[in-house]
Amino acid sequence: MTKDWDAVQDEIRELSFNQKKRLEDVKELMERNYKFRASTRAYRMKLKEWGFKRHNTRNTAPRRETGRSKSTTLSQTDENEQNERDSSATVEPMPVEFQSIEPIEPVLVAVTAGAQPRDLQAEPGGWQVVSDLANAEPAFTGLLHQTPILDSVIDPLSLTRTIATDLVMNMLGAILENDSTKLEQLLMDNNDHINDPIGMPFETPSSDFFGHPVMKQMVIGQHPGQTLLDVACGMPCSPVIWVLFSFGAKGTRHPLGTDLALHNAIKNGRSYTVQALLSSGRSEVNGVPGTTWTPLLQTVFWNHPELVRIVIRKGANLEDRGLSPRGSGYQTALELCLYRRAACYSQDTVRDKCNQILKQLLEAGADIHVAPGKGRTASAFETFIQPWQTTPLWVTKLSTVELDCLRLFVCKGANLRSPFNGCYCRSVRRTTFEHQALWHSTPDVARLIIDSLPSNAMANATCLLHEILGSCPDVKRHPADTLRDIQVLLQRGADPNLGDSNGLASLRKCIEECPAVDLVGRLQMLVNAGADPEHEDREGIQPFVLAARTFEEPLLSEVMHALVGKMRGGYRRIVDGVTRTWSSKHFPINDTPTYEQVTSSAHSTGDFHLEARDMVPEDIRETFQRAYFSIVSKKFFDTMTCTAKARMLSSQDRDEIFWIAGMRRGIDLPEYRFDQELVMALLDPQPTLDMPAQSTETSSAIRLPTSNIAADLSHTMSPRRTPWQFNPNTTTTSPQPLAHASQPQSPEHSLDDMMVPATTLIRWHNPESSGKPGDTNKIVTFVLQFECDSCNDGILLTKKEQDRHTIEHAHSNACLDEACMKRFCAVKRRGKHHVGSQDHVFAA
Structure with a gap:
């Protein structure tokens, strides 16, 4: 409990010094009269704090011994020791003003030569302080009349x-x-x-x-x-x-x-x-005012990690500079630790302690971007990685603490392009730390560096992105690791449109240096993150133009599909002094294009083709148009898939799907994998619980592209289905073809004007069957280009089928057998006028 000493200060002074009471008596009186309780030790400390001091009788014996030793004749040896002791004290005592210590009872200041020590014993207060030492007289009875002998006077200060x-x-x-x-x-x-x-x-x-x-x-x-x-x-x-x-x-x-x-x-x-x-x-945690050798610098210099932790926790200033103990200039605690670590890296104990101190300084917020001291040029990070350059297989010898320090340096934005001579390779960037860490270290270290980048580290993230998109002639990285690292760097703020030291953007670097195995995946990541396929680099080359001139099929289609699909149409090109740009209806490509927009992109006189002549170089124009049609047609199919999930497709919707599919196949575009919902909508246009009786008359041979898309749709069904057949195995087929197959085409949609060539109709037994020798020659005989005059149903037949029709019609006209099972004889008996096209069933 805190006591109010100031309230009782006057009473304690009165009892102790005016009334000359003993300390024990003062303590007892204060406790009895004022209920003030305190220990003897507390009284002594407070008396000292207030500047009050009384004569201590217990010190008279040492003083008498000293007086006696001073009054006697000292031997030569004793005098030398005494002089040596006196001369060793360089701090002189303060001058004493006797009148200034009124409350203090004085010690004995004058001693007569003939007096014995036992004669000088007296009660406290038995001596007086006088200004004239020569006239000083003891106040004890029996000594008042003795003549003072002052031959030997001792200096009281000594x-x-x-x-x-x-x-x-x-x-x-x-x-x-x-x-x-x-x-x-x-x-x-x-x-x-x-x-x-x-x-x-x-x-x-x-x-x-x-x-x-x-x-x-x-x-x-x-x-x-x-x-x-x-x-x-x-x-x-x-x-x-x-x-x-x-x-x-x-x-x-x-x-x-x-x-x-x-x-x-x-x-x-x-x-x-x-x-x-x-x-x-x-x-003071930051040292005596006016000094630069602060406690933090001392703890770092003497290499005590535990003391560094204590000083930092007490609030030491991490950026205070002190005079370097090992050279000229001033250093911060971080610099002092790094130089000590670099100098003693081969000593395991010193290195481990330095790493611990370094980690504590970095975690506490030490600035790694301070300018190097006088006479030094290496940055803090360069000093940190310097010892690794002389260590063989350095990456395998890094401790956990060193990896933590590396992570902290990266988090604080260290320059990863710092010079570093590690493993030799043929890459032009082999002397940078980022190349050595990403290509010549372990996957764990490379991932540690990439994952440690802060979210706003655009400069470092972009540099690492260019390094990963490049290559090293002597080593390879796993494609999965590369794709994962690219994704992380883009999330950390890497700018895919920012050029490297040579002014090359990430897309061009990827096209020129990436291996083909994961090229498309890398390009897709870059364009999804905002890389511009139209952006001209320092040499005026656009990425999509470079890709069209570099690759061949089948890789070309995939690359162009990835690049053209992300074009925003912002590029401006000057042709004959006139600025040209893409129309907004063409770029960026609409996610839900209509049938008219898809077909117009293939029209040779359409707006898209006219703009392409101004915006795309002639040598790659056809490749560009093909890629554009591939993208818009795919988006059209995606739109139809969503429509099929929301409502029932109309006959017009199905016809448009069939026609676009035929156009894609006509220019050998990759097959579109239809969604199951769309497949069911096309195969079963009326999905009801109570199905009406199926008509015995279904469609006969279907014109392409309808027949072709039917093959595609059947192919996308479950693999447990029976093999696809051109016509369903029904008893009869419908005499009417699909509406769009018989409708005349408008002039602007004529096949002659389309990029897709005219389609030749053929009949083939099983499109899913593997090819056999001689199939190419057989195709000629399966072309659907003849009609049966007797049937007169407008259904196209092959030459062989037409000949069979003629023979069977002649037999039917002459046959009188009621049990004849020939197809035309049976139809005539039932009164049917049409049997449909079942020639594939009767084919030899």
Whole structure:
């Protein structure tokens, strides 16, 4: 409980100094009269704090011993030792004004030569302070009439200094012996000497502490004005430290400007002592004002990770610069740690401690972008990776802490293009750290660097993106790892349109250097992230133009599909002094194109073809148009798939799908994999629970592209279905063809004007069957170009089928057998006029 000492200060002064009462009596009276309870120790500390001091009778014996030793004749040896001790004290005592210590009862200041020590014993207060020492007289009875003999007068200041030194040496002995009980007793009796200077006892040969064994356990800084606390802080933490703290011990400032107590504790790695000094406010965490050798720099220099953690947690300034202890210029704690690590990297213990300190500094927010000190050019990151260049297989020897430090450097935006001479290769970028880390390290290290990039690290992310999109002649990266890394870099802010050091954008770099196995995947990622296929680089080359001139089928179609599909139409081209640009109805490509838009893109006189003549070089124009039609037709099928899921397709919708599919097949575009919903909608246009009786008359031979798309749709069905057949296996077929097959085409949609050539109709038994030798020659005989005059149903037949019709009609006209099962005979008996096209059934 906190006591109000200020309220009772006057009463304690009255009892202690005016009434001359003993401390025990003062304590008892204060407790009885004022209910004020405090320990004797508390009273002593408060009296010292207020500046009150009384004569201590227990100190008369040492003073008499000193007086006696001074009055007697000293031997030559004793005089030399005394002179040596006096000369070792470089801090002179403050001049004493006797009148200024009125409350303090004076010690004996005059001693007669003939007096014996036992005659000088008296009660406190038995001597008076006079201004004239020659006329000083003792006040004791029996000595008043003695004639004073002043042949030998002792300087009171020298006497006081000698006494204090003896007491402090006793205290120092207790500290070195780690005897806290003895030290506490000495301090209770002589608390006013706790901060007296102790001189240089460990350096003086005549001192009792010269060559003391404890000095072999610590290394401390010394100066003549050092105190007990300065020495104790260099020793292992023990109760002695807490005793000194409790009695108000203070350290000193070294002539070089450091807090000596804190300096000794840091130098010897005394973590508990450092924490106690900083916690109690006895030492400043950023050092003595005016000095640059701060505690943080000291902890880093002496390589104590635990002390670095304590100092940082107490709020040390990480960016304070101090004079470099190993060279010229000033250094921060981070720079000092990095240079120490680089110099001693081959020493495992030193390297591990430096790595721990480095990690703590980086996690605490040390700036890695500070300008190098005077006479240095390497950045902090370059100094960090410097030792790895001389270590064979450096990546396999990195510790966990070093990997954490590398991650922190990357997070803080370190320049990954820093010079680094690692594994030799034939790449022109082999001398950069990013190339060595991505191509010549382990996948874990490469992934660590990429994953550690901050979300706004556009510069580093873009550099790494160009490095990954490139290649190394001597090593390969797994395609899955590359695609994953590209995706992460784009998420971290890499700009796919920003050029590298040579001005080449990511798309061109990918087209020129990426392997074909994952080229399309990389291009798709880049364009999805905003890479512009129309962007001209420094040489005026557009990526889609370069791709059309570089690749061949089948890779060409995939690459152009990826590039043209993401064109935004913002490119402007000057033709004959006129600025040309794409119409908004063509680029960007609409996600839901109509049938008219798809077919118009194939029209040779349409707007798209006219604009392509101005915007696309002639040598790649056909490739470009083919890619554009492939994209819009695919988007049309996607739209129809969504429509089929929302409503029933109309007959016009189905006809449009059939026609677009035929156009795609006519120019050998890759087959479109129809969605199952669309397939069901096409094969079963009326999905109801109560199905009407199926008509015995269904469609006969269907014209292409209807027949072709039917094959595609059947092919996309489940593999458990029976093999596809051109006509369903029904008894009869419908005499009417599809509407769109018989409708005349408008002039603007004539096949002659289309990019898709006219389609030849043929009949083939099983399109899914594998080819056989001679099939090419047989195709001629299966062309549907003849009609049966007797049937007169408009259905096209092959030449062989027409001949069979003629023979069977002739037999039917002459046959009188009622049981004849020939097809035309049976139809005639049932009164049918048409049997449909079942020639594939009767084919030989």
